[in-house]
Amino acid sequence: MRVLVTRPEEDAATLLGALAARGIEAISTPLLTIAYVDAPPLDLAGVQALLLTSANGARAFVRNNSARDIKVLAVGDATARTARELGFSDISSAGGDVDDLAGMAVQLLNPADGALLHPAGSKVAGDLAGLLAEKGFSYRREAMYSARTETELPAAARDGLAVGEIDGVLIYSPRTGDTFKRLVEAGELASSLRRVRAFCLSANVANAVADLPWAEILTAAQPEQTALLALFDET
Numbered sequence: 001m002r003v004l005v006t007r008p009e010e011d012a013a014t015l016l017g018a019l020a021a022r023g024i025e026a027i028s029t030p031l032l033t034i035a036y037v038d039a040p041p042l043d044l045a046g047v048q049a050l051l052l053t054s055a056n057g058a059r060a061f062v063r064n065n066s067a068r069d070i071k072v073l074a075v076g077d078a079t080a081r082t083a084r085e086l087g088f089s090d091i092s093s094a095g096g097d098v099d100d101l102a103g104m105a106v107q108l109l110n111p112a113d114g115a116l117l118h119p120a121g122s123k124v125a126g127d128l129a130g131l132l133a134e135k136g137f138s139y140r141r142e143a144m145y146s147a148r149t150e151t152e153l154p155a156a157a158r159d160g161l162a163v164g165e166i167d168g169v170l171i172y173s174p175r176t177g178d179t180f181k182r183l184v185e186a187g188e189l190a191s192s193l194r195r196v197r198a199f200c201l202s203a204n205v206a207n208a209v210a211d212l213p214w215a216e217i218l219t220a221a222q223p224e225q226t227a228l229l230a231l232f233d234e235t
Contacts, residue, residue: 003168003199004157006031006176008147011055014078015170018229027166029157031179032147041065042142048114049073051105051128051139053098054121055082060144061119062086073108073116075101078225097202097223098126102135111136122146125174125204149179153187161192168197170228177208184212197235201228 002025005012012028019026034056042065049071052058055078062068068087073094074080080093092108094100105116115138118128122143132139152158160166161184171177177200184190190212197216200206202223210217218235220227 001025001167002027002160002165003170004029004160004166005170006180007170007172008032008034008056010034010059011078011172015225015229018225019232022229022232024232026170027156027160029154031150031154031176031183032173033150034145034147036060036063036145037143039064039144042117042119044070044117046114047117047140049105049109049116051101051116051118052079052083053101053118053124053126053128055079056121056145056147057119058083058086058088064119064144073101073105076224095222095224098128099131102128102131105132105137106135109137111138114138115140117142119144123175147175149175150183153183153189158187158189161189161196164192164195166192166196168199170199171205171209172201172228174204174208177205181209181212199228199231201225 005015005026005028008030016026044067052072052074072083072088072091074083075094077093077095080091083091094104118141120141129139193212193214195215197218198209198214200219203219206217206219218231
């Protein structure tokens with residue numbers, strides 16, 4: 001089985017290894033490139049916790065600030081694992097999406113103890129600010145990186161699809177899904193997907209590519225890499 005991995009290179013390493021362990025040939029064809037913002041160190045006065053909605057948010061924060069003793073609330077296990085590898089120790093994982101992250105913040109934190117800082121990209125999904133404001137939390141988002149979308153499919157993806165050598169495509173975010181759809185249609189490759197399965201991290205990701213003529217769209221039971229990999233074990 002040969003699949004395309006559309007994640008940014010920084011996020012793809014463990015996934016490529018997990019697929020190889022399953023005997024799956026994975027081709028890294030990132031559709032997003034991460035660019036970090038250079039700025040003075042963030043002021044953490046009055047901040048009780050970091051909210052991390054991606055591994056890139058964790059990486060962006062550590063590029064900017066040396067603090068590692070601050071409490072971290074991560075959207076999922078992969079983001080929590082990245083935070084731990086980067087030196088944070090007080091980490092809680094919501095194991096889900098932005099709604100789950102907001103719910104965990106409400107359970108674990110007190111609005112009176114300080115603000116919640118969200119190191120984020122220039123574009124964000126969900127309404128984390130609104131969900132937390134409803135519960136009386138002070139929320140502060142800092143745009144610390146941006147994700148640039150590719151203007152054409154990487155050659156390995158384009159050529160593999162054109163000759164029918166691709167069996168699956170792994171898609172991790174709605175924005176990546178939108179980008180893949182746009183580039184496939186621009187390259188007149190949509191018909192090549194009739195024998196290809198889409199492996200999507202969540203229902204929102206699946207919706208982003210639902211209009212393409214896939215052989216099948218498979219969605220992870222939870223928006224976590226382990227659940228996405230479970231789709232291969234079940235297929």
